[in-house]
Amino acid sequence: MTGFVIRRIGQMAIALFGVSIVVFALIHFVPGDPVRIALGTRFDPEIYEALRERAGLNDPILIQYGNWLLAAIQGDLGVSFRSGQPVTGIVLQRLPATMTLAGAALVIALAVSLPLGILSAIRSGSKLDYLATTASQVGVSVPDFWAGIMYILVFSLTLSWLPPSGYTQLSNDPLGWLSHLVLPAFTVGLISGSILFRFVRSAVLEALNQDYVRTARAKGLSQMRVIRDHVLPNAWIPIVTVVGLQLGFLLGGVVVVELIFAWPGLGRLALLAVEDRDFTVLQGTVLYIAFIFLLINLIVDIIYGWLDPRIRYD
């Protein structure tokens, strides 16, 4: 197990190294001069030179990368071209909002997909199975941002139940916080739940078709006990993996949804940075999200290896 964990951490380190190259290269693919573009009409030769120097853009490219990487490892991702604030601070300030949204979406996804997936598999071919499967087909095909717009249309503009967008601090106004969270969380959560539903259903179906389940039935165990003691424990492993991966995808999946609901998270930060051509902030945001994404994958893999010893020797 230790060897497996060390090997996986090594793989993550390599992937992270590659990610750092991609993120670093990003700024150098920009046609022309990123600092000049960022300054735009507010061009001032002094600020321009200072920003270039600060961003290290006057050094040879390998030195630039080396310096940038060393600083990045220590948590220093430079300063925003726009506001002059440290990028790490800006990113970390936005992180909780994204984590909250992704977490709430995951809770909704699980609450929908686990019971429905298990029931659909047990009663495969029933009306319930048919309905749930159809709904999940819509869920995996619907554009998240359109679903969000439709929720706003129905629940905010037509029914006036919930605010269309915005954010309030949990500490200031817990109810307001919750009411702002509901629509974006459902937008992301139901789509993610549709994806999970299909996994849960097929994992349970597969477990149901195993010989040991037939044996358990032949012994005369009740349906309830067969499901609880023989089916679910075996369906569990693939489900855990997918749930973990979904959390990773949710972090990226909330990007456009954050914009629609004016949710002050990392996704919206990245989009604003694109609009402002604030490349250091964009770099920092992308790097952080990729890092969290890889970290979650690592944890999921380790849990997977721990649950299923066969994986460790792959």
Place this chain on the structure above:
Amino acid sequence: MTEAAPERSLDAGEPPVEHRSRLRTTYETIRQNRLAVIGAFFLLVLAVVAVFADLIAPYTINEVNIADRLAAPSLDYLFGTDDLGRDVFSRVIIASRVSLQVGFISVGLAVAIGVPIGLVAGYYGKLTDSILMRAMDVLFSFPAILLAIAILAALGSGITNAMIAIGIVYTPIFARITRGSVLSVKESVFVRAARSLGASDARIIRTHILPNVLAPIIVQTSLSLAFAILAEAALSFLGLGVQPPAPAWGRMLNDAQGFLGSAPWMAIFPGLAILLTVMAFNFLGDGLRDALDPQQRSVIESRGVSK
């Protein structure tokens, strides 16, 4: 039945017969899948609509009619009009062209880069495999839409760059799927036989390996088209993809946001167009998978990236 068996197996050993019967069973299996047939039929209609969009659309895309602005759906304007009095129905119809175009070209790009990488990595193994697949892992380390946004931020907005960005994002999935299939066939008897007869690597890959790994690639192509269309819609929605005045479904949804209260049809119809198109590709992909590649369990499993 049992008596005929030896003769039959001799026949089946000849590639052309095997090939034709496989195509036939594939076709039969798909035909029995109602959803796949519906998906294929919808896409066929959509393709015809896209090609003849100019003839079908009652108005031209940017025909402004201020007097009828924000008009509700009616016989004159099936899907209503937008804030400039443009016919939403005509714009949805004409925008189908750009969606399909971006979808096909970007997925084509992903196949053209990803499949050769997977073939080479799987066939040669060892260091080549490690280097190529670690590079693919790097691309897999970013949430898909975020990577596409970052690439577009660097390259600049526009439809061509959007196709490149989506193509790059979906390359690793083709590389992985191809590599996995190559690994499962490269030690087969027919590959070893070809090698012992002195066939070159290029020839073995082209004539013996590629035809045997096509099934999962075809399935993945159909599913990727669905995701590519979703991605294009999202990018255009963000203003990074198709640029005005060209109509795109995502772009139309962005314009619609300001008029959600007064003209909800501006948001409803382009969104439905995206949903139905993506669903059709998913249905077709599911059907193809059941027919061609039964081991692959779920659409989403191969989805990997996306959303």
